[in-house]
Amino acid sequence: MYDAYDGLIFDMDGTILDTEPTHRQAWRQVLAQHGMAFDEKALIGLNGSPTWRIAEFIVEQHQSDLDPHRLAAEKTSLFKSILFDVVKPLPLIEVVKAYKGRRPMAVGTGSEHAMAVALLQHLGLRDYFSAIVGADDVKRHKPEPDTFIRCAELIGVPPARCVVFEDADFGLQAARAAGMDAVDVRLL
Incomplete structure (x- = not known):
């Protein structure tokens, strides 16, 4: 073919x-810890982007002073801890x-x-x-x-x-x- x-x-x-459902689950959990949420359609539009770039977008959307690289690291850590069980x-x-x-x-x-x-x-x-x-x-x-x-x-x-x-x-x-x-x- x-x-x-x-x-x-x-x-x-x-x-x-x-891996997409696990990515979304990890974002939901990490953002909830910071009192934030994400627009799922907007997140899907960022598929393929590095995690830090997605974090940057989320931080901007919430007008937060959170470091996007720290947020990305938190999400990646959680993602790794749950992914291997479900991928x-x-x-x-x-x-x-x-x-x-x-x-x-x-x-x-x-x-x-x-x-x-x-x-x-x-x-x-x-x-x-x-x-x-x-x-x-x-x-x-x-x-x-x-x-x-x-x-x-x-x-x-x-x-x-x-x-x-x-x-x-x-x-x-x-x-x-x-x-x-x-x-x-x-x-x-």
Whole structure:
């Protein structure tokens, strides 16, 4: 189905792993401790962004003087403590399995590199990917193309020969900006 491409790049959260409900749960719990809440639609619009950027948005919305990096660290810590018990692969993982050994594949995620590696190892999926690029591996994040361009470099495939699988508008914009075709997995 994707044989026309020389490299496959996958977003992680919400694309190959069902982590979105846990992200929302962690945000709800951490924000409640600070007497704040979030607009779920606004948060979904920020999918693919690094945690600190989402925290920055929430802090601005509440006109709080809370340090967004501290808030992001609290959320990430809670997220990690509950995620490993509940995370599971999404149906798109079948594409990953079908192309293992046939095409180089990478993960380009807004999550931290170490978190992505830990999750993929936990589920026995780490060896399917030649490269992982996390939010802490690039200076400019989705919707900028840097994450996916770095993935293409690491798997040794020109961007124009790659396809990106994404579930977020920022990620789809990043893929197009990188000169790659993109599959909106929300439409599959």
